[in-house]
Amino acid sequence: MSKIWVLGAGQLGAMLKQAANPLGLDVETVDIESQAQLSLAADDVVTAEREEWPSTTATNQLATHANFVNLQTFPQLADRLTQKQLLDKLELATAPWFPVTEETSAEQLHQDLGERVLLKQRRGGYDGKGQHWLKASQPSEVPHDWKGCAIAEQGIGFDEEVSIVGVRGKSGETYFYPLTLNLHINGILYASIAPLKRLAPLQAKAEEMLAKLMNDLDYVGVMAMECFRVGDQLMINELAPRVHNSGHWTQAGASVSQFENHMRAVAGLPLAKAVIKNQSLMVNLIGVPVDYDWLSIPGLELYWYKKEVRVGRKVGHLNFCSGDQAELKDALIKLDKLPTPYNQALSWLTGHLSH
Structure with a gap:
């Protein structure tokens, strides 16, 4: 099978490569600052982990390859003006x-x-x-x-922030993950929980909205749609033409993660509806050092990005998936050494488990 090149070598690229390994796919990530001359073959495939990139020898080579999937979508959605114009054209609710x-x-x-x-x-x-x-x-x-x-x-007085991740294949078939409830603190995603039964009545509407977008763009791969929930209505806030932070829980909580689904789609492999295993929680690690004592918490899955720890920087995430709510609550209690504002995030997750 052809090699798949990922434009971008950050944590999303690393997780795409990790998800592709069991499928036997040959994947190579490329740093956006690379000035290397790449050995691209005519039948290779190119995808990206990000919406924008600088002009370098390597990125220019990738961005002009005939098999760069969704190439025209990136500039359209990376610019909030043209993104909003697309939403208006499709008559999809936004602020x-x-x-x-x-x-x-x-x-x-x-x-x-x-x-x-x-x-x-x-x-x-x-x-x-x-x-x-x-x-x-x-x-x-x-x-x-x-x-x-x-x-x-x-400025929208929304009730809460939700997102949906979907995947579309080359033949136009679409599959979706359950709506995810998200907590942002100072504009940064700190925690996610999915699925939630109370959000189920909005699932069909969210799928319809995202499918309309992906079909209009003839999109292939994973796309995320962040929304405000206002009563029983959804208003689109942002779109991401790539795998997304709010879908990280699928690594633990679904039979096929968002990362595997994206690689299946761009490689032209069969897609399948993901089986949701249990209740899932995701905690983003923002500017905190790794603590391998976390590994002693039953059910915890650690993803550490091997980045320099800096204030406000995403350096990893924790996933939990269990059908035992007491186990999930106990796991959150054991994270109480995390600094402020994690007390807010952990309390938020515990509260939604209680409901």
Whole structure:
């Protein structure tokens, strides 16, 4: 079988490669700063673990390969302006928004979008970065250097944040994982839980929305859709044309993880509906050193990314999957040495287990 090249050699690329190994797929990850000349064959396949990359010898070689799956989708979804325009075209619910131009004023944005307006830079800016709040109660202006390179969204008073991960094959078949409930602290995902019975009534709607997107893009592979839940409605917040942090629980909680599903899809292998094993929890490790004592916690699965530990940096995650809620709660208790704000994240997970 042809070699599969992954543009990007971060943790997502490493987990894609790990998931491909049991399938006998030959996968090579490529650092986005690489200036190497790659030995690409005409029938090789290229995928990516990220939406954007710099121009280097290696990335230019990959990005011009005839078998780069979803190549045209990356620039469209990486730019929040064109992403929002796509959602509007497909009549998929999202927060009311406007592009920020040279003429845009805070006064006009408040008139059009309300008291709370969130500015988002069009490119990059994940994990709470690249955002700026305008609040009528605290008068301020649109930063000059944001004009022409940002969008403005109405601040949504949502009930909670959920996401869905789906996969689409080359022949157009689609499969989906259960809706995942997510906790963000300071814009960074700290914890996820799935499945939850109370979210089941929204599953069909979420699948319909994501399928509409993937079909319109003729997308192949895994895509994630982050949403605000407002009552019994879903509003799309962000799209990720790749495997996603909120789907990490599938490594422990599903017969086929999001990573394996993505590699199956881009390789043209058969897809299958994932069997969900039990209740799953995921705890992101943000700026904390590895503690191998975690391995003594029954049922815990550690994924350590081998990165330098820095404040606010994702350096690993923990997965738990069990049908025994007491076991899951006990595991969370044993993580109580994690620093603030993990007390909030662990309490949040415990509370949803109790419900």
